[in-house]
Amino acid sequence: MADVKVYDMSGKELSVMTLTDDIFGITPSESAMHTMVVNYLANRRHGTQSTLTRTEVSGGGRKPWKQKGTGHARQGSTRSPQWTHGGVALGPKPRSYRFSVNRKLKRLAMKSALSVKVAAGQMMVIDGLSMNEYKTKTMVSMLSSLGIAGKKAMVVMPEVNSFVIKSLSNIPGTQSALVNTINVHDILKYDYLLVEKSAAEKIAEVYR
Numbered sequence: 001m002a003d004v005k006v007y008d009m010s011g012k013e014l015s016v017m018t019l020t021d022d023i024f025g026i027t028p029s030e031s032a033m034h035t036m037v038v039n040y041l042a043n044r045r046h047g048t049q050s051t052l053t054r055t056e057v058s059g060g061g062r063k064p065w066k067q068k069g070t071g072h073a074r075q076g077s078t079r080s081p082q083w084t085h086g087g088v089a090l091g092p093k094p095r096s097y098r099f100s101v102n103r104k105l106k107r108l109a110m111k112s113a114l115s116v117k118v119a120a121g122q123m124m125v126i127d128g129l130s131m132n133e134y135k136t137k138t139m140v141s142m143l144s145s146l147g148i149a150g151k152k153a154m155v156v157m158p159e160v161n162s163f164v165i166k167s168l169s170n171i172p173g174t175q176s177a178l179v180n181t182i183n184v185h186d187i188l189k190y191d192y193l194l195v196e197k198s199a200a201e202k203i204a205e206v207y208r
Helices: 032-045 103-119 138-144 162-170 184-189 198-208
Strands: 002-007 011-021 124-125 153-159 176-177 192-196
Touching: 002 103, 011 198, 032 103, 032 184, 103 124, 103 184, 103 198, 124 198, 138 162, 138 192, 153 162, 153 184, 153 198, 192 198
Parallel strands: 002 124, 124 192, 153 176, 153 192
Antiparallel strands: 002 011
16 A cells, blocks of 8 residues: 655645555556547647648639740649649648547556656645635745645645635646546646645545
8 A cells, every 4th residue: 555644734744644556556557648648638739720722722723824835844823832822732731639548548547647656756645725715825835835846736626626726826837636637647747746635535436
């Protein structure tokens, strides 16, 4: 079993939480994590890039000169790709880059990413994030107390807490997420994973 320390918002160590090895202590699968990162980035692409072909460029309807006798190479239109202001040959057109990944691979990748963070000592458990006002200073103080000020950190919560979300949004390099919105890309992207204790329990329940 993997053990992680549980802290309060002042950085004081309260207890130790035992995490199940089936989720937080497996042998990471690099190929599964790579596939999910590629999938995440591909699904984010809009695929709206577009160029005009020779049939879509305005003009060029008349043959520029007769076929023979001019000494020039034969040309049918001034909008062919080799002409200035001509169309683009084999250019990009709107398309979807999305591809699907099976559920078994998704779960393996998520467990692998979580296990990487735990093994590296980059996952911290917070007993609770209790805030009743929008206060960036409180979040900065918490990060400093935990010794990760200036580091990239993702805070995972079990449910929406607008006070925490908006307070974190003013701190460069930090992001908030819910248990049902975390993904392999973001887990690996951030240096530290700060997880509320109830969120860690929820993750264990979802991926068991």
